[in-house]
Amino acid sequence: MSLLDFFLKSRKENTAKLAKERLQIIVAHERTSRSGPDYLPQLKQDILDVIRKYVQIDPEQVSVQLDKKGEQLSVLELNIMLSDEKQQNAENSEETKS
Amino acid sequence: MSLLDFFLKSRKENTAKLAKERLQIIVAHERTSRSGPDYLPQLKQDILDVIRKYVQIDPEQVSVQLDKKGEQLSVLELNIMLSDEKQQNAENSEETKS
Numbered sequence: 001m002s003l004l005d006f007f008l009k010s011r012k013e014n015t016a017k018l019a020k021e022r023l024q025i026i027v028a029h030e031r032t033s034r035s036g037p038d039y040l041p042q043l044k045q046d047i048l049d050v051i052r053k054y055v056q057i058d059p060e061q062v063s064v065q066l067d068k069k070g071e072q073l074s075v076l077e078l079n080i081m082l083s084d085e086k087q088q089n090a091e092n093s094e095e096t097k098s
Numbered sequence: 099m100s101l102l103d104f105f106l107k108s109r110k111e112n113t114a115k116l117a118k119e120r121l122q123i124i125v126a127h128e129r130t131s132r133s134g135p136d137y138l139p140q141l142k143q144d145i146l147d148v149i150r151k152y153v154q155i156d157p158e159q160v161s162v163q164l165d166k167k168g169e170q171l172s173v174l175e176l177n178i179m180l181s182d183e184k185q186q187n188a189e190n191s192e193e194t195k196s
Contacts, residue, residue, distance in 0.1 A: 020128075020130065021128060021129055021130045021133055022126075022127075022128040023125065023126070023127050023128075024124075024125070024126040024128075025123070025124065025125050025126075026122075026123065026124040027121065027122070027123050028120075028121070028122040028123075029120075029121050030118075030119060030120040030121075030122075031119055032118065032119045036153075039152040039153075042152070043148065043149065043152065046148035046151070047145060047148065049148075050141065050144035050145065050147075050148060051141065053144070054137040054140070054141065055134075055137075
């Protein structure tokens with residue numbers, strides 16, 4: 001199963017429950033014995049910061065999971081539900097303009 | 099199957115071939131009809147930039163895939179093979195210090 005198939009499958013399940021805008025980010029870091037320190041916790045914050053350049057994020061709508069599987073694999077998972085508010089405001093201001 | 103299981107499975111297959119340091123990043127953006135423009139192409143560059151804060155990236159060792167499935171789902175996949183060079187240099191300089 002490809003990664004895309006996996007997301008399509010998980011999306012189908014979620015869409016049935018709730019049709020909303022959503023960003024899901026997975027960072028998997030496979031490390032070797034000579035890898036430096038684990039930077040995923042810092043990277044998490046950096047990624048949230050760059051996403052804020054494009055969309056408004058409500059901190060309460062962000063779920064973060066950081067899993068370590070032994071010494072060699074760290075997986076960071078971010079789930080961000082995006083509010084419709086910004087898009088609605090953008091639509092309204094366009095309507096006002098025209 | 100959870101996302102972590104999925105990565106563990108794909109990792110097992112890869113590890114058999116090659117034991118190297120690797121970062122895999124997936125960004126799935128589920129959009130609604132009122133979503134704004136697709137920002138994943140720009141986000142790709144931003145994410146590479148923040149990763150460079152932590153590790154050296156050889157542009158030839160980065161593979162990028164951007165899939166669109168209809169209007170509502172975009173999936174960005176980044177695969178980054180990390181060179182051991184930096185870690186080796188770090189180890190060498192530590193040896194020199196001690």
